[in-house]
Amino acid sequence: MSKQTITVIKGDGIGPSIIDSALEILNAVGCDFEYEFVDAGLTALENTGELLPQATLEAIERNKITLKGPLTTPVGEGFTSINVTLRKKFNLYANVRPVKSFEGTKARYDDIDIITIRENTQGMYSGLGQVVSEDGSEAEAMSKITREGAEKIVTFAYELAKREGRKKVTAVHKANILKSTSGLFLKVAREVGERYPEIESAEMIVDATCMKLVMNPEEFDVMVTTNLFGDILSDLCAGLVGGLGMAPGANIGQDAAIFEAVHGSAPDIAGKNLANPTSVILASIQMLEYLGEADKAERIRNAIAHVIKTGDRTTRDLGGSHGTTDFTQAVIEAL
């Protein structure tokens, strides 16, 4: 069997240091991948004059599997988000963002196990009809939901629930106010839910969901929602398990998948060896599971759990006083 090649984009800010950490751990657990390193984001802009060079797009397409650090999109006119562009370009319609408690974090709960499934290509992030009036006094953006898009993402959520032995899928919406877009999403979610009688179907308005997640997170199992709500809710969920350093995400499409951290490039701590690499290590665990290497994934998860529980070599955000490299070394030793 030929070796699996993985496209690696180290990214901006804390990206290179947390991606290096993940790659060291993949090697330590005995993964025999080829890596093809390509650039995107600010790093690519500086090197090639382009945010998303053609060679990068070709590598993502050719190798099908990408591990990616956070990318910075320059603020201002003419730059659309690189992450959004990648998701749309490769039709990575499903964004899978699991959060799970690890013993030893400073989180308020110790039994969180929630997967947010975020629709990744439509809704408020469609980039459609974004206009500002000439004098800058009015701005307008359009949101688009299609029956096909909603059906695909909700079906994805139920299939994942079935495969992973999950009990409940909650569709999160704002159909009472956003009657057309969120209304269509909810209608389709109800229809799809009826095809899965063995899984409990629930629906909840997004604002109430925020409150419930904070007060009674044990009521949630799998959540499925539209783009903007999924973005916000998944950061909230990251907060339930100790912060953004603990939150991975997989962007899945028919022909390609990109695994990444939920957070951004964290410029405030970049280059200081302070970042918690767990988010992107957990993303590489999602990648291993996707590739059918569940046993290696499990071993890495156990090693992280051990290091966080022991607590003497963790990063600042986890209450420790150690750097990215120390934490990585501790995980490798625990393996």
Ligand code: ATP
């Ligand atoms: P973006 O617009 O790209 O999402 P942002 O301004 O929201 O960027 P993030 O990079 O998402 O910034 O980070 C938000 C906060 O969380 C920052 O204070 C950052 O330092 C912290 N943070 C993010 N990732 C990590 C991490 N892996 N380890 C420790 N702290 C992190």
Ligand code: MG
């Ligand atoms: Mg952010």
